[in-house]
Amino acid sequence: MPETLPQTAPSIGTGSGTSTENRDDETPLYRVVLLDDDEHTYEYVIEMLCTIFFLSAETAYKHACEVDAAGRTVVIVCELEQAEFGRDQIQAYGADPRMAVSKGSMSAVVEKE
Numbered sequence: 001m002p003e004t005l006p007q008t009a010p011s012i013g014t015g016s017g018t019s020t021e022n023r024d025d026e027t028p029l030y031r032v033v034l035l036d037d038d039e040h041t042y043e044y045v046i047e048m049l050c051t052i053f054f055l056s057a058e059t060a061y062k063h064a065c066e067v068d069a070a071g072r073t074v075v076i077v078c079e080l081e082q083a084e085f086g087r088d089q090i091q092a093y094g095a096d097p098r099m100a101v102s103k104g105s106m107s108a109v110v111e112k113e
Contacts, residue, residue: 029113030083034063034090036071040106044096048106049075052089075108083110 034045042064049060053076066073076086087108096102 027079029077030080031074031111031113032076032078032083032086032090033072033109033111034067034075035107035109036067037106039099039102039104040096041098042068043098044102045106048090048093052086052093077113080110 034049042061045064045067046057046060049055049063050057055063063073063075075090076083078086087110090108091105093105095104
């Protein structure tokens with residue numbers, strides 16, 4: 001199993017998931033954005049986010065609600081290498097066994113902050 005990103009819990013609505021105290025001011029930040037679809041349950045989203053990003057169930061539920069309502073949610077903000085790794089983990093998580101129509105993982109993109 002691939003190693004997961006250690007991370008602080010992001011704040012819903014701010015897109016902030018990392019501390020900038022020890023970060024070089026010249027280092028650009030990137031958002032990992034989870035995209036909505038109709039092939040995954042809330043339970044899947046919560047389980048995936050807790051597993052990959054070590055979010056609390058409550059924070060993961062808020063992301064599930066946001067992705068459902070807005071079509072997207074910013075899961076983490078970090079440096080490019082970490083963001084690409086997080087996106088790749090989302091896209092490799094697999095289908096939702098709770099839904100027969102689920103044929104694969106959810107989609108995510110990396111966007112510059």
